[in-house]
Amino acid sequence: MVGVTTTAVWDDLLVGDELAHLGREAAREARPAPLPDSLQPAVRDALAGRGIGELYAHQAEAYEAASRGGNVIVTTGTASGKTLAFNLPVLDALAADRHARALYLYPTKALAQDQARSLGELGVAGVRAAIYDGDTPTERRRQIRGWANLVLTNPDMLHIGVLPRHDLWGDFLHNLRFVVVDEAHVYRGVFGSHVANVLRRLRRLARIYGAEPQFLLASATIANAGELAHALTGEEATVVEDDAAPRAERTVALWNPPLLDEELGLRASALGEASRLLAGLTGRGLRTICFTKSRKSAELIHRFAVDRLDAATAARLAPYRAGYTPQQRREIERRLVEGDLLGVTSTDALELGIDIGDLDCAISVGFPGTVASLRQQWGRAGRRGHGLAILVASEDALDQYFMREPPALLERRVEAAILDHANPRVLDGHVAAAAFEAPVDEGDAETLGPEALERAPHVPELRHTPRGWVWAGTDAPAPRVPLRSTSPDAFLVVDASTGDVLGLAERERAFSTVHEGAVYLHLGRQYLVRELDLEARRALVEPFGGDWYTQAKKETETSIEEPLRGERRLGLELSFGRVSVTEHVVAYQKKAVADGATLDTVPLDLPPTTFDTEAVWFVPRPHQLEGLEAMPLLLSSLHAAEHSLIALLPLWAMCDRWDIGGLSTNLHLDTGAPTVFVYDGHAGGVGIAARGFEQFEGWVADTVRLLEGCPCERGCPSCVQSPKCGNLNEFLDKAGALTLLSRMSNSG
Numbered sequence: 249m250v251g252v253t254t255t256a257v258w259d260d261l262l263v264g265d266e267l268a269h270l271g272r273e274a275a276r277e278a279r280p281a282p283l284p285d286s287l288q289p290a291v292r293d294a295l296a297g298r299g300i301g302e303l304y305a306h307q308a309e310a311y312e313a314a315s316r317g318g319n320v321i322v323t324t325g326t327a328s329g330k331t332l333a334f335n336l337p338v339l340d341a342l343a344a345d346r347h348a349r350a351l352y353l354y355p356t357k358a359l360a361q362d363q364a365r366s367l368g369e370l371g372v373a374g375v376r377a378a379i380y381d382g383d384t385p386t387e388r389r390r391q392i393r394g395w396a397n398l399v400l401t402n403p404d405m406l407h408i409g410v411l412p413r414h415d416l417w418g419d420f421l422h423n424l425r426f427v428v429v430d431e432a433h434v435y436r437g438v439f440g441s442h443v444a445n446v447l448r449r450l451r452r453l454a455r456i457y458g459a460e461p462q463f464l465l466a467s468a469t470i471a472n473a474g475e476l477a478h479a480l481t482g483e484e485a486t487v488v489e490d491d492a493a494p495r496a497e498r499t500v501a502l503w504n505p506p507l508l509d510e511e512l513g514l515r516a517s518a519l520g521e522a523s524r525l526l527a528g529l530t531g532r533g534l535r536t537i538c539f540t541k542s543r544k545s546a547e548l549i550h551r552f553a554v555d556r557l558d559a560a561t562a563a564r565l566a567p568y569r570a571g572y573t574p575q576q577r578r579e580i581e582r583r584l585v586e587g588d589l590l591g592v593t594s595t596d597a598l599e600l601g602i603d604i605g606d607l608d609c610a611i612s613v614g615f616p617g618t619v620a621s622l623r624q625q626w627g628r629a630g631r632r633g634h635g636l637a638i639l640v641a642s643e644d645a646l647d648q649y650f651m652r653e654p655p656a657l658l659e660r661r662v663e664a665a666i667l668d669h670a671n672p673r674v675l676d677g678h679v680a681a682a683a684f685e686a687p688v689d690e691g692d693a694e695t696l697g698p699e700a701l702e703r704a705p706h707v708p709e710l711r712h713t714p715r716g717w718v719w720a721g722t723d724a725p726a727p728r729v730p731l732r733s734t735s736p737d738a739f740l741v742v743d744a745s746t747g748d749v750l751g752l753a754e755r756e757r758a759f760s761t762v763h764e765g766a767v768y769l770h771l772g773r774q775y776l777v778r779e780l781d782l783e784a785r786r787a788l789v790e791p792f793g794g795d796w797y798t799q800a801k802k803e804t805e806t807s808i809e810e811p812l813r814g815e816r817r818l819g820l821e822l823s824f825g826r827v828s829v830t831e832h833v834v835a836y837q838k839k840a841v842a843d844g845a846t847l848d849t850v851p852l853d854l855p856p857t858t859f860d861t862e863a864v865w866f867v868p869r870p871h872q873l874e875g876l877e878a879m880p881l882l883l884s885s886l887h888a889a890e891h892s893l894i895a896l897l898p899l900w901a902m903c904d905r906w907d908i909g910g911l912s913t914n915l916h917l918d919t920g921a922p923t924v925f926v927y928d929g930h931a932g933g934v935g936i937a938a939r940g941f942e943q944f945e946g947w948v949a950d951t952v953r954l955l956e957g958c959p960c961e962r963g964c965p966s967c968v969q970s971p972k973c974g975n976l977n978e979f980l981d982k983a984g985a986l987t988l989l990s991r992m993s994n995s996g
């Protein structure tokens with residue numbers, strides 16, 4: 249079938265102005281490799297039992313790299329057999345040596361369960377796998393520690409439950425041969441920066457118990473797999489990226505809802521378009537999954553699609569939610585696999601690898617934030633035969649950029665998973681935790697990193713003794729270090745109707761995201777904040793069904809604390825360094841979901857907050873600002889440039905635009921000139937601004953194309969407007985921003 253384009257049943261659906269791009273990814277033959285001769289008979293037998301008589305070349309490559317004793321990161325495509333690539337060396341080692349132990353790390357409990365199930369099905373003699381997480385009953389824990397030679401857990405449990413109690417794990421650590429880190433790209437940003445320290449603590453303890461485990465990582469396709477492996481573990485890794493799995497032909501469609509108002513840049517609803525496609529595809533008998541960002545959208549698309557179909561077909565559609573019990577999930581999965589269900593709408597809870605069988609079509613409604621996520625969603629389409637993958641664009645700038653520049657989405661590989669384990673706001677807690685686990689001395693610089701030793705004198709409750717830095721506090725420090733925040737004094741977000749803790753809001757951002765009256769989104773569900781208790785650092789929320797969202801109005805100031813790098817780039821002085829950001833949330837607006845109209849402005853009485861972070865900033869040269877010097881045009885042009893730059897940075901650094909802040913001013917006190925700042929929204933910084941500094945030329949060039957291509961006249965949500973602007977999108981000049989950024993780009 250290679251090279252032959254077939255006509256498909258969906259061809260007549262994919263027509264009209266909405267079709268922004270129609271492409272095809274050719275089928276690919278597998279490149280097999282024989283099972284390694286050195287494989288243990290028990291593993292060979294188990295594979296034979298599952299009908300596996302040979303490998304794909306990349307699996308064999310990973311096995312060989314692991315056999316040489318080094319670390320490995322496998323970063324091949326969705327459904328390419330990454331799991332077997334890391335399982336093989338591990339199972340082989342466990343089968344060969346009854347003392348050997350392996351630890352598997354999964355970001356969620358559900359993924360650990362899936363992996364445990366497939367290991368069980370594989371049934372290699374001598375392999376005793378068990379899950380050890382927060383749900384494991386206390387009486388079972390001891391038994392697992394003694395019995396299992398393959399333990400599946402998550403970073404939180406490792407951080408709080410295993411490492412601080414390493415005396416209970418002595419035998420396990422002494423024999424630890426392999427640490428598997430699956431879905432490694434998930435460990436980025438704040439979470440990744442913490443996990444990188446947890447893994448360093450694990451390496452140190454293993455060494456104390458006499459073991460040097462090998463790390464085997466698997467990641468979605470990203471630009472910097474080797475760099476990510478190094479950042480996470482502190483050690484080099486061999487990158488295995490040459491995907492040898494077969495692939496069926498896939499049609500890729502980019503679908504843009506029609507423009508209703510060109511001047512305002514207003515488009516028809518992505519939900520309506522998605523339901524039309526879902527109904528069209530399921531109506532042709534095609535098994536289709538539709539991914540959305542919120543539960544509400546998933547329900548609406550389901551409802552709209554049902555309205556378009558005859559009763560018999562409509563009955564074969566279902567929504568799928570993260571909140572389902574495992575039994576409900578399995579039931580839906582079973583019905584999908586058997587073909588009883590035709591269409592499922594889901595939030596991206598399904599995205600992380602859980603297997604629901606082979607579908608014909610996948611529709612992503614709104615860019616899910618990273619190319620890696622989109623690829624995972626699309627990877628469900630057409631695993632066996634010709635598949636169809638569609639992205640339905642939202643009005644968001646990045647979505648619209650992709651509609652006009654398909655190669656930016658489909659052909660380039662620029663997205664990098666970044667983290668910074670040395671951020672003191674992250675590191676200090678782990679230095680304390682490490683000292684609690686065993687005294688920290690100079691020799692630990694090899695595993696914990698030299699930065700840990702540098703921070704030790706600054707960590708309260710550590711005391712320097714002849715044995716090294718020791719913990720002098722009372723209780724264990726690890727539980728006080730949340731892995732998803734850079735501030736230990738984060739606000740808890742609590743559902744007042746159930747008492748459940750939904751999550752954490754970092755102190756720096758709490759006032760703009762969970763102030764009283766804010767609409768808060770969690771796992772695709774909406775909540776209304778009833779009360780923000782500054783003393784108790786707690787936001788009480790309740791489920792919310794209203795049709796407005798909120799946007800905080802805030803005043804921001806920055807001051808440059810320490811420039812770290814300065815380079816002549818794009819005709820100007822580009823800087824990277826540490827800045828201090830002060831934000832004062834003064835009011836919020838209620839805005840209609842339907843059209844973004846302002847319903848109300850409510851003043852707030854909150855104190856200002858200040859935090860240190862990292863920023864990239866630039867001072868345009870006079871000739872780059874020629875004709876834009878008059879106020880307020882100058883400020884409006886810089887402000888619009890700042891917004892559009894922020895909109896496109898997530899394409900380079902895997903993050904959310906909510907992870908990035910910005911400030912533009914016609915006169916900055918520290919530079920004495922008009923200046924644009926783009927800063928890391930997390931205290932201390934996690935590498936986002938640094939990535940912007942490194943990739944400045946490509947980043948600015950993308951932003952120029954975004955502004956050039958947007959069909960609106962004077963700026964719209966798809967180019968210069970920002971859903972999180974503290975000035976509520978006042979003073980934005982699209983033409984001025986384009987003039988400035990093109991002049992910069994042309995001087996590169």
Ligand SMILES: [Zn+2]
Nearest residue numbers: 958960964967
């Ligand atoms: Zn626009």
Ligand SMILES: [Zn+2]
Nearest residue numbers: 973974975977
């Ligand atoms: Zn703004």
